[in-house]
Amino acid sequence: MRKHLFVVLIITLASYSNAQQPHVNKTDSTKTVQDSIKRAAFIKNIGNGYLPFNYFNLDLKYLVKFNQYEGFRSGLGGITNDRFSEHYRLDGYLVYGFKDKALKYKIGGGFRVNEASDTWINLTYVDDLQETGSSKFLTDKRFFTFFEPRLLNIDLFHRHITKSISLQHKFSNHLLSETQLAISKIDPTYSYNFLINNNSFSSYDLSTSKVSLQWSPFSSFAETNGKLIETKDGYPKFTLQYTKAYKSVFGSDFNFSKLNFRTIQQFEHKNSSITRLALVAGIAGGNTPITHLYHAYPNNIRKETILQRFSVAGLNSFETMYFNEFFSDKFSTLQVKHTFKPFNISNRFKPQLVLISRYAIGDMNNTDRHQGIQFNTLDKLYSESGFEINKLIFGFGLSFAYRYGGYHLPNFEDNLAFKFTFNISL
Incomplete structure (x- = not known):
């Protein structure tokens, strides 16, 4: 606030x-x-979450966060700007978790190889936590919110120490790429053992390569003050990422591969309403530990009553799906949002109605390999639908969702999620 x-x-x-x-x-x-x-x-x-200074932009997202494992997480971070150099950059952060009483940090830097193609080589050393089952595309743009709704209730993290080198390259204005080579030490913060060929791993080393492509064929760009600016955010957009882990390379313990895909389509109607569809899919093969498998971005805490589960709705999460309820080595999700034109009640009071439906399906082979953690698979279709009424007061609103279909729960109240939303834009 x-x-x-x-x-x-x-x-x-x-x-x-x-x-x-x-x-x-x-x-x-x-x-x-x-x-x-x-x-x-x-x-x-x-x-964008930065407070600019002469040669350095302070990153606001590291100031204060909260999750169930670290409690309050606070620190400082940032990145050098063009006044420092247009050819070199340094970035990093240092944060402290008050509940786990541990420091986390990142030290990184990069240098530009080619200005026309915006080609950069980056070196990074990270010692931090990552949510188990989460997936992120290398080419995703920076995304900043004043607080991250899902983060408040996440409790399943693994610690990783990662050294990486990456190459960012722009094939064209519409096609971006990033390739990364990394060596990581993974240590789950919870009780977990991965069984492979009668060997049990509670922590492990990984050597991986990633290739990520982002294609925005219908976006438009223009040069302003010597810099290329996206003037039209065109749809659909496509993102593809391939990950490969190599056993016995730099001491890596496992061989596995992952393929992730995402496409987003958006329709703007004449009445100023917007329909947005997001399809996400992933598949993992080989000896993949649960830290690098998939969840479906759940956002519901395990409490007895609706009011005890009252929290903050996420932007693209399943509000009725409980944390750590499902994991998959293959999955797909579809989210449909229809945002109506704001109700023009007064100059300052313009609430907005959003209708939402979400679906997920997946499966997992060899579930018995993952010891110490209990979960279900998504081999039946998971469905939820609901609505949001946003911007009721100071950017806050309300969200309601209902779980039905293959994973409908016997107790009616357990299928409901009632939360508040927070939306603000500059």
């Missing part, structure tokens, strides 16, 4: 300053335009 108020204060001050600007003559017009550009750039940085 303090960050929220800080951003509002910055915008208010910028707007007030602009409103109080006296009438300028022609000799002052250039300076006025430059000041406006600087203010716009500053607000854009804040919206």
Whole structure:
């Protein structure tokens, strides 16, 4: 909330300053335009989660977070900006978990090989936690929110120490790529043993390669002030990532491979409503430990009553699916959201209705390999539907979802999820 108020204060001050600007003559017009550009750039940085300084942008996402394993997680991080160099960059963070009483950090840097193709070589050393079963595409743009709803209730993490080298390359404005080679030491923070050929692993080493491609064939771009800007966010978008782990390379314990795919389509209707579809799928083969398998982004805590489970709804999560309830080595999810035009009740009160349906299906071979953790598979279709009423007051709203179909629970109340939402944009 303090960050929220800080951003509002910055915008208010910028707007007030602009409103109080006296009438300028022609000799002052250039300076006025430059000041406006600087203010716009500053607000854009804040919206992306950065507080800019002369040579360094402070990363706001590391200031305060909370999850069930670390409790409050607080620290500092950031990245050098173009004033420091347009050819080199340094980035990193240092955070502390007050519940697990442990430091986590990242040290990284990169240098530009080719400006036209925006080709960078990056080196990174990370000692941190990662949610078990989560998947992230290398080519995903930075995504910042004032707080991450799912993070509040996650309790299943594994610690990893990862050394990596990566190559970012832009084949065209529409096709981005990133390739990464990494060596990791994995240590689950929970009781877990992975059984392979009568050998039991409670921690393990991995040597992996990843290749990620992001294709946005219908987006439009234009050059502004010497920089390429996306002027139209076109749909559909496609993202593909292949991961390979190599046994006995730099001491790696397992061979496995993963293929992840995502496509997003969005339709904008004449009545200003928007329909958005997101299809995500993944498959893993070989000796893959549970840390690198898949969940379906659940966001429901195991409490007895609806009010005890009341928390914050995520942006793309299954609100009625309990944390750690399902894991898969092959899965797919489909999410459909229809966002209506805001209700224009007054200048300041414009709530917005969103209808949502989500579906997931998956399976897992050799479930008996994963010892010490209990879970189900998604071999039957998981279904939930509901709605959100957003922006009721100060960006907060309400969410309701109901679980039905193949994984409908006997107790009616256990199929319900009632939460609040938080949406704010700059």
